[in-house]
Amino acid sequence: ALDIDKSGDVDIDELRESYHTWFGAALKPVRALIIIDVQNDFIDGTLSLKHCPAGQDGARVVPVINQMRKDVNFDCVAVSLDWHPHRHCSFQESCAEGDFLAPLHPSQSEEEARNAALFDSVVFVAPDGKTEMKQTLWPRHCVQNTWGAECHKDLIKLDDDIIVHKGTNSRIDSYSCVYDNGKYQQTTMLEELRSRGVTHVYLCGLALDVCVTFSALHLAEEGFVTTVVLDACAGVSDEGIAEKLALMAKCGVQLVHSKELPAIV
Numbered sequence: 054a055l056d057i058d059k060s061g062d063v064d065i066d067e068l069r070e071s072y073h074t075w076f077g078a079a080l081k082p083v084r085a086l087i088i089i090d091v092q093n094d095f096i097d098g099t100l101s102l103k104h105c106p107a108g109q110d111g112a113r114v115v116p117v118i119n120q121m122r123k124d125v126n127f128d129c130v131a132v133s134l135d136w137h138p139h140r141h142c143s144f145q146e147s148c149a150e151g152d153f154l155a156p157l158h159p160s161q162s163e164e165e166a167r168n169a170a171l172f173d174s175v176v177f178v179a180p181d182g183k184t185e186m187k188q189t190l191w192p193r194h195c196v197q198n199t200w201g202a203e204c205h206k207d208l209i210k211l212d213d214d215i216i217v218h219k220g221t222n223s224r225i226d227s228y229s230c231v232y233d234n235g236k237y238q239q240t241t242m243l244e245e246l247r248s249r250g251v252t253h254v255y256l257c258g259l260a261l262d263v264c265v266t267f268s269a270l271h272l273a274e275e276g277f278v279t280t281v282v283l284d285a286c287a288g289v290s291d292e293g294i295a296e297k298l299a300l301m302a303k304c305g306v307q308l309v310h311s312k313e314l315p316a317i318v
């Protein structure tokens with residue numbers, strides 16, 4: 054290591070080496086592909102995007118993502134999985150049974166919560182015991198170790214891929230693969246990316262206006278140079294997509310087409 058007190062007789066080779074150790078990681082881009090929730094339930098299962106307002110086919114992203122893995126030399130690949138317990142606060146079925154996995158907020162009547170329809174929202178209390186937490190109710194989906202939680206059968210996965218589970222806490226939902234919706238807890242994503250010196254992240258997957266957007270915003274906030282590959286994503290609703298694309302652009306997230314990547318990277 055460089056001893057500042059002896060700067061009179063600095064060894065230039067040692068200096069160069071130290072410089073490389075200190076700053077090399079920051080200067081040399083380390084790129085991660087992050088594949089968000091390309092799971093059966095969002096494609097052909099209980100929360101199929103085909104039956105959502107935008108009517109998109111989630112399976113369309115699979116060949117695009119596979120092609121990106123071939124065309125671009127990513128330093129690592131992370132695969133996130135929505136990974137809920139059978140009972141979860143985001144499930145309309147749980148609410149309808151009066152099985153509230155988080156306390157209802159005083160402004161939320163139990164009657165209304167029980168009768169809430171799919172895609173309605175209910176107001177819970179956040180894990181801090183006081184903050185209002187608005188939760189959209191989805192059909193039961195991506196239950197741990199079920200077919201619906203498996204990735205699409207054609208999605209390429211390699212042994213070295215990083216797997217990150219999200220939404221495992223029944224009390225709070227987690228759209229982002231980084232933090233839950235109230236930022237109370239984090240997944241393993243940041244430690245996985247930081248331990249590999251990742252500087253740049255490229256996101257794709259499902260759903261563009263939900264989990265891809267929330268993940269991209271958290272990663273941008275954490276200092277990663279963040280890009281979303283739009284044709285490698287499918288979304289829930291056209292209005293949601295328009296709103297979230299504007300939000301991401303405003304927050305410095307780059308929006309690109311997969312064809313542009315080999316030239317950029």
Ligand code: VGL
Nearest residue numbers: 090135191259260263264
């Ligand atoms: C998602 C709704 C509920 C997603 C997950 O992966 O976009 N959407 N849970």
Ligand code: ZN
Nearest residue numbers: 135143195220
């Ligand atoms: Zn979910």
